[in-house]
Amino acid sequence: MRDKPLIAIGTLVVLVVAAIAFMAGRKSGGEPSPHPVVATAATASQTPAAPSTTEAAPRGNQIDGIRRGTPIDQEGTPPLMARVENADIKRNRAYPMQPPTIPHTIDNYQIDKNSNRCLLCHARANADKFQAPPVSVTHYMDRDDQFLATISPRRYFCNQCHVVQTDAKPLVANNFKDIDTVLSEQPQQKAN
Numbered sequence: 001m002r003d004k005p006l007i008a009i010g011t012l013v014v015l016v017v018a019a020i021a022f023m024a025g026r027k028s029g030g031e032p033s034p035h036p037v038v039a040t041a042a043t044a045s046q047t048p049a050a051p052s053t054t055e056a057a058p059r060g061n062q063i064d065g066i067r068r069g070t071p072i073d074q075e076g077t078p079p080l081m082a083r084v085e086n087a088d089i090k091r092n093r094a095y096p097m098q099p100p101t102i103p104h105t106i107d108n109y110q111i112d113k114n115s116n117r118c119l120l121c122h123a124r125a126n127a128d129k130f131q132a133p134p135v136s137v138t139h140y141m142d143r144d145d146q147f148l149a150t151i152s153p154r155r156y157f158c159n160q161c162h163v164v165q166t167d168a169k170p171l172v173a174n175n176f177k178d179i180d181t182v183l184s185e186q187p188q189q190k191a192n
């Protein structure tokens, strides 16, 4: 038959195309890269209720979320310093005994043995003059819950507990829920 060589060539072409297609398939999908895809899939299957993470959150294959994806043998560029917000706007407290964040700048406010600039405005005696909220009664209590006439020594260094408000983004993901959220979720759980 005169067609024989043609059929042979045709079969060869089909085989070569199939082989190329097979190799390409292995490269792109069949053999997954060992990095992010596998890591997230693995963590997801281990902890089905894994919380959704923010963009700055640590990924499964990273040692430390604060490194923001920089490999450990390289030095990362530090993020820009956060700007202090000076807007006089109070932020919500996440839980009842959270020290409120400071809604104003505290640059050059001296706090040492001789002087406490914060108390110039926040001491009970001065609060009306500066229209500042006076420190609460807990700031006058010693560790035995006795009330002192002046600010308690353990509440003297204000910025041990109070921090200024900045526009910094959270470094790691956080799925903290305050008590109001927990309480509002409970009726739904009972109904299920």
Ligand code: HEC
Residues within 6 Å of the ligand: 087, 088, 089, 090, 091, 099, 100, 101, 102, 103, 104, 106, 109, 117, 118, 119, 120, 121, 122, 130, 131, 132, 133, 158, 159, 162
């Ligand atoms: C010049 C007066 C003044 C000084 C000094 C001052 N504050 Fe204030 N502070 C205020 C005023 C007024 C407010 C009320 C909100 C506003 O107007 O910014 C306030 C608000 C606050 C709040 C928020 C209270 C709340 O209930 O949310 C905190 C916390 C605070 N200050 C801490 C400090 C600390 C700590 C220092 C010292 C490092 C300090 N303040 C120094 C005047 C002052």
Ligand code: HEC
Residues within 6 Å of the ligand: 096, 097, 098, 099, 100, 116, 118, 119, 122, 133, 134, 135, 136, 137, 138, 139, 151, 154, 155, 156, 157, 158, 159, 160, 161, 162
């Ligand atoms: C040991 C931690 C700590 C220190 C130090 C401290 N505070 Fe507080 N502060 C708190 C906590 C916690 C709260 C919220 C609960 C409460 O009122 O005790 C608070 C509340 C406040 C409030 C809001 C009061 C209100 O009635 O809402 C102001 C204003 C304040 N602090 C200012 C100061 C100033 C000024 C200093 C320094 C003289 C200071 N704090 C030192 C922990 C602290």
